[in-house]
Amino acid sequence: MGIYKTKQKSNVLKILSDNIDKELTISQIKEIADQMDMKLGLTTIYRGLDELEKMNQIRKTVRPNGEAEYQLVQEECFHHFHMKCSSCGKLIHLDCSEVDLLMEHISKKHAFHIDSISTTIMGVCDSCYREEAN
């Protein structure tokens, strides 16, 4: 991550790893940093995340309103899809052999090379679906 090792960069990484199960927006990261008295400037957060993205250490997705959100990727993330509930925001890592087969099918029969990090299957998770039914 860059050339120098700084407190700010490790703080950005810490916030991301403390929230490994969530996708965080820049402003959420800023808020968390403020709460922890980290003194992280907005610009620094943007630049730190850019570096991490170039090193493929984070997944960047863009919300419908144009705001970006970020999440530290784990090794498995390169090999599975992510499903996101548009109602509660929950992110589900889809480890499933049937999905693997489909990715292979798409690669071989449709000649398309999927980038699973950039792909998010959108929808509604079961608990939100039941709530909406009420």
Next chain:
Amino acid sequence: MGIYKTKQKSNVLKILSDNIDKELTISQIKEIADQMDMKLGLTTIYRGLDELEKMNQIRKTVRPNGEAEYQLVQEECFHHFHMKCSSCGKLIHLDCSEVDLLMEHISKKHAFHIDSISTTIMGVCDSCYREEAN
């Protein structure tokens, strides 16, 4: 679409249906309108697209840079996935029974209700992939 029928609204629709195979950004729509001497204001385009989106007549996606792009949906689009080449921008409608089976699997086994209009499988199409190899 709204309450009144206006020239501007039908012009937005015409531009979208003339480009049924492409995803257009607001500025592209504006350019096309200017070329056709349509005198469409930017604000009007935004509002017309908002209405169409609420009526589920268009698919709105957001590029990594935060810019939105729009495309008229056809009936089939509600039942298949879309794949987008991040290199050339080509959009592929994925009509395939194996994909249908997977969607069913995800619904039944993973209890997730997919919104195929909001989902875009990202990757690189074959011709771009071969070019990159060179």
Next chain:
DNA sequence: TTGCGTGCAAAGGTTTTGCATGGCA
């Protein structure tokens, strides 16, 4: 000491809002 990193302020780009005017029904 060198030069990369930081963060404020300003600029850039897209989208939304306020408001007076225009046009459909």
Next chain:
DNA sequence: TGCCATGCAAAACCTTTGCACGCAA
């Protein structure tokens, strides 16, 4: 005629850039 639609200008956002200062190596 009554209201909705339009479009300009301004505001609101998120993100990027310029630049002087601070800090890692």
